Amino acid sequence: MDTNADFCSLGKNFVIMSYTPRLADVYAYDPALPPTNVPIVSGATAYDCPQSGNTFILIFKEALYYGNRLDHSLINPNQVRKFRIPLWDNPFDEMRNIGIKTKPIFVALKAKGTKLLFDSRAPTDQDLANCPHIDMTSKVPWNPGTVQLGKVSIVHKDPIDDPRSNEAELRQLDPIMQGMNEWRTVQQTIVDGERFFQQVGRMDDDARFADVPVRPSFVSTERHTKATAENLSERLGIGLHRARATLRSTLQRGTRSAILPLARRYRADRMFLRPRLKGKFSTDTAYFNHKSIRGNIASQIYFHKSGFYSCHHLSKVDDKQVGPTLKKFIADYGIPEHxxxxxxxxxxxxxxxxxxxxxxxxxxxxxxxPYRPEENPAEGGIRELKRRFYRLIVKHAIPQRLWDFVLDYVVDTMNITANYSRYSDGRVPLEVITGITPDITEYMDFTIHGWVYYQTDGALGTNKIGRWLGVSHRTGPMMTYWILPKSGRPISTDTVQNITETEK
Structure with a gap:
């Protein structure tokens, strides 16, 4: 238990059940340290009940997930109480045992110094499939800054009702005072009844009584997304703090015209020379479990500690395909110094x-x-890349055979997103490497694997519906996109419109 924790924070004894579309910027106690971007998830832990010997799966929703970075989990008792689950954490209360009272079991807490805790473990697949699940917190988005906790009401007792008072003795002797006491009881009953019906009338409008799914954090009914931190946070799956930093470090000057159906106006493409790139780069091969729709099985990743990535997909990991990736990297960005x-x-x-x-x-x-991954920074870079990659795969239910499109999108968005690397100095990684402030207009209107209208005949035919798979950098002009049509064969077109929420 940790009353100082704003959120329940899940460590290595939890597994993720589902992701939410939101991230949290977590700040350290030292204000000089940058915030950490942490996903908000629903997590599960296995509790072996010592009384019955049975295992129960405790589900904590709206929690921060740290995984192996945290060897223990922190439970916010008020987040549990808000879900109407009794939790007693006062070790000096002689009337109650410390613990959490759920419907099927009582989770007993034990004291270790000034801390209260209970033992749990990461559940296995068999545990998740066969053991009872108990929801411990609400799925309603938890905002510790605006949540309203219950108020403590102070009951003022009438001295007549206090058996230790002199008035109590008079009440027993004087029948008039007995009658007054009965009248007070009737009057209080009437008042309490009126308050009850007033409270019932307000329940339907009170958010505290509505534990129902809510819409995403930021939902727009506009076709073209405005360049705000909220919209960028929702599109790219980053926290508000990083979204604001990204807007400060990038341009949003591209335009998309809607004068004609699915028409657009575009600028010339950005061209790169072949400069010498200062700093140390690293490279490694990332393998994937499925053969992509384009026949790829792996990707050669080039990485810089500023958070910059470049990926080149491989249908076979041999010299004929790995070798040319370095030439492509040099042609796109420049010659790495190291x-x-x-x-x-x-x-x-x-x-x-x-x-x-x-x-x-x-x-x-x-x-x-050999066996020294810490000597190659690309190893850690690929881990972070795959973490974000799988988060999008799960969040948007994207088929695994589209992994190379998703990886391209993750690389593109990470290169134009502000991060907290000490090598980036507040700039986005692409600007750190190339010296050019990137324009992020291409990514503002669309979500990976989201529904779009498109045309391939110059906006002269009827609208077709497909899935947006990312920016097509090497085909067509700027603002040309990959689309997955009904046929299942990705195509590249520059006549694309986002489908709004009201049109879905």
Whole structure:
């Protein structure tokens, strides 16, 4: 139990049941430290009841998930009480045992110093499938800054009702005072009845009595999204603090015209020279469990500690495909001054295309030792990339065969999103690497795997419906997008409109 915690914070003894579309900016006690972006989830932990010997799954909704970064979990008792579950955490209360009273079981708490706790563990798949589930907190979005907790009412007793008072003795002797006491009882009953019916009349409008699903944090009925922190937070799945920092560090000058059906106006594409990129870059191969709709099984990732990524998909991990990825990276962004990689044969082999490019471009390189992932920063970068990747896959129910489109989208949005890396100095990663302030207009109107109208005949035919899969950088002009049509074969078109909430 932790009354200082604004949210229930879930550690390694929890597993995620579902994600919410929201993130929280968590600030440390030291105001000089940057906030941490933490997902808000519904998590489950297994509680082995010592009385019955049975296992129960405790579900905590609207909680922050830290996973293995937190070796214990923190439970906000007020968040549990708000869900109308009695929780007693006063160890000096002689009338009640400390614990949580749910309908099927009583979760006993034990004291360890000044802390109160109970033992639980991460549930197995068998536990989740066979054991009873108990909801411990509400699914209504929890906002610790605006939540209204119950008020403590002070009852003023009449001295006549106090058996220790002199008036109590008079009441027993004087029949007039006995009659007055009976009249007070009747009068109080009438007042309490009126208050009860007034309270019932207000229940339907009181949010405290409505534990129902709510709409996403920010839902717009407009076709074109305004460049606000709230809209950007919802589109890219980042916290408000990061969204505001991103808007300050990027441009939003692109325009999308609606004068004609599905028409648009566009600018010239951004062109890059081949400068020498200062700083240390790293690279590694990320593998995926499914063969994509485009036939890819892996992706070569280039990473910089500012949070910059570049991904190049591979249908086969061999020299013919891994080697050209470095040439593409140089063509897109420039020549890295330093490159770290592992000892994979397709990269460090004497006659590989990869090493040939390194030598011709005069790139200073370092090969990490076997089983030393900490020597290659790309290893950690890929972990963070996949964490966000799988979050989108689950959130939007995206088929696994579209993984390369989703990965492209994650890389693109992370490159134009402000982060808290000390290497970025408040700028977005793409600007750190290229020196050019990016324009994020292409990403403002659409959500990955969201429904859109599109046309492929110059806006002269009828609207078709498809799924938005991201920006098509190498086909067509700026503001050209990948669309998944009914046929299931992705196409690239620049005549695209978002489907609004009212049209769905």
């Amino acid at each position: 490159l770290t990689m592992d000892g994979a044969a397709v990269q460090v082999g004497r006659n590989t295309s990869f090493m040939e490019t390194i030598n011709r471009a005069a790139i200073n390189y370092h090969i990490s030792r």
